[in-house]
Structure formats: C-alpha cells, structure tokens
Amino acid sequence: MKIEIFDLSFERDFYYIQRNSxxxxxxxxxxxxxxxxxxIEESPTPLLVQQHLEGFFVMALPCANHGIxxxxxIEYEKEENNHFFYLIKHLLKSLGITTFYTYxxxxxxxxxxxxxxxxxxxxxxxxxxxxxxxxxxxxxxxRCKILPNKNLPINHxxxxxxxxxx
Numbered sequence: 001m002k003i004e005i006f007d008l009s010f011e012r013d014f015y016y017i018q019r020n021s022x023x024x025x026x027x028x029x030x031x032x033x034x035x036x037x038x039x040i041e042e043s044p045t046p047l048l049v050q051q052h053l054e055g056f057f058v059m060a061l062p063c064a065n066h067g068i069x070x071x072x073x074i075e076y077e078k079e080e081n082n083h084f085f086y087l088i089k090h091l092l093k094s095l096g097i098t099t100f101y102t103y104x105x106x107x108x109x110x111x112x113x114x115x116x117x118x119x120x121x122x123x124x125x126x127x128x129x130x131x132x133x134x135x136x137x138x139x140x141x142x143r144c145k146i147l148p149n150k151n152l153p154i155n156h157x158x159x160x161x162x163x164x165x166x
Contacts, residue, residue: 001043005053006165007101008114010061010070015044016158018058028153037158052161058106063148063157069125072115073159074132075105076144084142088113091135103162112162126150 002011016037024035037060044061052059063069076084085102092100092115101114117125129146136144148157 001045003044003046003049005049005161006103008071008162010044010065012061012065013043014039014041014062015048016040016060016062018060018160026153026156033152033156035156039155049161052106053163055163058160060158060160062155063159064122064125064154067122069117069120069122069148071159072117072125072129072132073147074113074115074144075107075147076111076142078109078111084140084144085111087140088136091132091139095131095135102166104164104166106160106163111166112160114162122148122154 002009004010016039019036019038022034022036023038026033044059048059051057063071063073074088076088092098097115099116101116103112103114104110105112117128120128125148129148129150133146136142147159148154
C-alpha cells in the first residue's frame with residue numbers, strides 16, 4: 001500500500017514499530033546489533049502514519065523496497081546555528097542535488113534530510129552515500145547517519161518517519 005507523509009511517498013509491504021525494550025539481537029562480523037523495532041508483516045496504512053504523527057508510537061519503514069531505494073536519508077543532531085545544515089545544502093548542490101526535504105526526526109533534536117531517488121538500485125545507493133560521506137569527512141568533523149548503510153544488514157536499514165516539516 002502506498003502511504004504519504006508530508007512530501008514523501010512510500011510503498012512498502014511491512015513496517016516497524018519501536019518498542020520500549022530490545023526485540024531483536026543479531027551478530028555480524030564480530031558486532032552485535034540490537035533493535036527496539038518490531039517488524040510488522042502488514043502494509044503500513046494512513047491511519048498508522050497519523051498515529052505516528054500524533055506521538056502514539058514511533059514508526060519506521062525499510063530503506064529498500066525489493067532492492068530499490070526511494071530516498072537517501074541524512075540524519076544528524078540539530079545545532080543552534082544550523083551551520084551543518086548549510087554545509088549539507090551546499091554539498092548536495094555541488095553534487096547536482098537540488099531537491100531534498102528537511103524534517104524534524106522522531107529523535108529529539110535531530111534533523112532528517114530526505115533526498116529523493118527514482119528506481120535507484122541498492123549498490124548505486126551505496127555508491128552515492130559513500131560519495132557524500134567522503135566529502136562530509138573532509139568538510140566537517142560532525143557525525144551524521146546516512147542511509148542506506150552498506151555496513152548494516154539490509155533489514156537494519158530502517159528509516160524512522162519524520163514528525164514535522166522544517
């Protein structure tokens with residue numbers, strides 16, 4: 001089912017709900033990953049999105065849909081002077097990316113930037129993310145999360161839905 005939230009549109013077969021305790025533990029390459037997101041094997045609905053926006057729970061969607069990426073997502077902790085936002089905006093422009101959407105994350109004081117991509121295969125998405133990461137490493141010491149992340153299993157590449165448009 002296709003759902004929309006603000007300027008974003010997703011078509012997914014399942015979704016995740018954040019729980020108060022760990023619901024999954026996996027070990028990969030000598031690392032242990034814990035997740036508080038429970039996978040719900042049903043298509044997300046507009047009612048669920050509305051409940052997410054009203055704060056009843058935190059909802060997330062898989063980054064990929066059948067190996068295709070709709071959005072690259074940059075998430076970082078907001079700062080008072082917005083310096084990092086302007087750096088990212090300039091960086092995206094230098095890469096020829098002029099369309100992106102900025103939102104408040106469900107994590108307190110975090111910002112999410114969604115970069116729309118059409119029918120982008122997973123490997124191509126990883127390549128684009130790597131290019132953005134390399135430029136950010138040179139330009140800033142601030143840490144951010146960019147999805148999809150090739151170092152995580154694809155089922156751990158989840159996008160938490162935003163709460164508010166900026």
